[in-house]
Amino acid sequence: MNFLLPTATSAQEAARSARTAVLPVGSFEQHGEYLPLITDTVVACLVAGRVAADYRVLLLPPITISCSHEHASFAGTVSISARTLIAVVEDIDESLRAAGVENLVIVNGHGGNYALRNVVQQSTTVRPRMALFPASEDWTAARADAGCETGSHEDMHGGELEVSLLLHGAPELLREGYQSADHDANDRPDLLTVGMRAYTASGIIGRPSSGSAQKGAAVLDSLSRSFTRVHKLLEL
Secondary structure: OHHHOOOOOHHHHHHHOOOEEEEEEOOEOOEOOOEOOOHHHHHHHHHHHHHHHHOOOEEOOOEOOOOOHHHOOOOOOEOOOHHHHHHHHHHHHHHHHHOOOOEEEEEEOOOOOOHHHHHHHHHOOOOOOEEEEOOHHHHHHHHHHHOOOOOOOOOOEOOHHHHHHHHHHOHHHOOOOHHHOOEOOOOOOOHHHHOHHHOOOOOOEEOHHHOOHHHHHHHHHHHHHHHHHHHHHHOO
């Protein structure tokens, strides 16, 4: 579980002298009976950790509670408001700039954090200096590169992609039973109004049975390649 928190010293970061910081943003929300409440945080940390292993960036500890209001009817879920999440990210960004770190990449592991798009949008009015990663196109490419059977709409929550990443990076967190937890709910037009419970009793929308450690490793390989675009853009 060491991947959840960076362990570098101040001296190591001074020597690294990174111009770009990477901030994982997860959530604390239900992921059915077989995946932990910290699933989105694990996903964000696995992606951010892989990026930090492959690029000269400052790896930050994760934000572990975010905007999970659509999951509120399931036990264990905890949320903060969008304005609080925005304020925390903006404060972190301000602190980084004061320390001489010019750029910030937000690695978002929870699809419900819509507010993060606005943070990035507002920060780039003068020049590109913040990014939200992975973009939807990056996830689509990663699924294809890994040979995933499902797409992001079909496999929305607790499905093939998340199970694959946990099987690769944190298999000890998965409980038995995910192999028989598939649930389809492709028609969910009012999700933000009525919440997840209206479309799934289990909390899962997707195909966890299709997950594999090999796919999880391939997803991270693909996302690392995609990060090259973001890194070059911010460090021009």
